[in-house]
Amino acid sequence: MAKLTGPLFSLDASGKYGGAIVFSKWKGRNYARQLVTPANPQSADQETARNAVRVAGQAQKWVNANSQINGDLTLTDLAEIKAITPAGYAWNGELTKAIIGAGAVNIVASDALWAAFTTEKAAWDSAADGLTAPMLAVAQFDAGGAAGTAKTSGNVFFNYVYGLYVLGLVAVPDGTPPTYT
Numbered sequence: 001m002a003k004l005t006g007p008l009f010s011l012d013a014s015g016k017y018g019g020a021i022v023f024s025k026w027k028g029r030n031y032a033r034q035l036v037t038p039a040n041p042q043s044a045d046q047e048t049a050r051n052a053v054r055v056a057g058q059a060q061k062w063v064n065a066n067s068q069i070n071g072d073l074t075l076t077d078l079a080e081i082k083a084i085t086p087a088g089y090a091w092n093g094e095l096t097k098a099i100i101g102a103g104a105v106n107i108v109a110s111d112a113l114w115a116a117f118t119t120e121k122a123a124w125d126s127a128a129d130g131l132t133a134p135m136l137a138v139a140q141f142d143a144g145g146a147a148g149t150a151k152t153s154g155n156v157f158f159n160y161v162y163g164l165y166v167l168g169l170v171a172v173p174d175g176t177p178p179t180y181t
Contacts, residue, residue, distance in 0.1 A: 013030065016035050055156055063081065066131070114155055132180075
């Protein structure tokens, strides 16, 4: 992406030009890029990726709203995640990477552990609903954009705690949800 000074012989430019180039501004810097018409294939793989990002997004919202402290940690989750995030990186990117993983390996492993639970799922759902603020269920979609079975609040909470485990902040989650005070 090229940086521009005075694009199109003006002080500022934005929008598409000639159906081939787009001028815009990012963090106060003018730039131009090729015009790309996005596609929305809604394939099974695409929807799986979008579903994983929805879960990570809910976890980020919860971390921002959370005012409680995990019994295994000394600070709030946000402070703990920020403390281990490398300089120059955003904490929410580290959390997303931990929850989803390269090639979705972390969320697949987390969901495999979750699937093995029977009676433990109710405890996780109850714990997620009792948090301040509560962890919310997340809508999921199947191939073609059809509504799928939503992830329960407990499942989302379990995915989140598994992400904390990947970050090295807590032990691998099991059938007993963590306590927050």
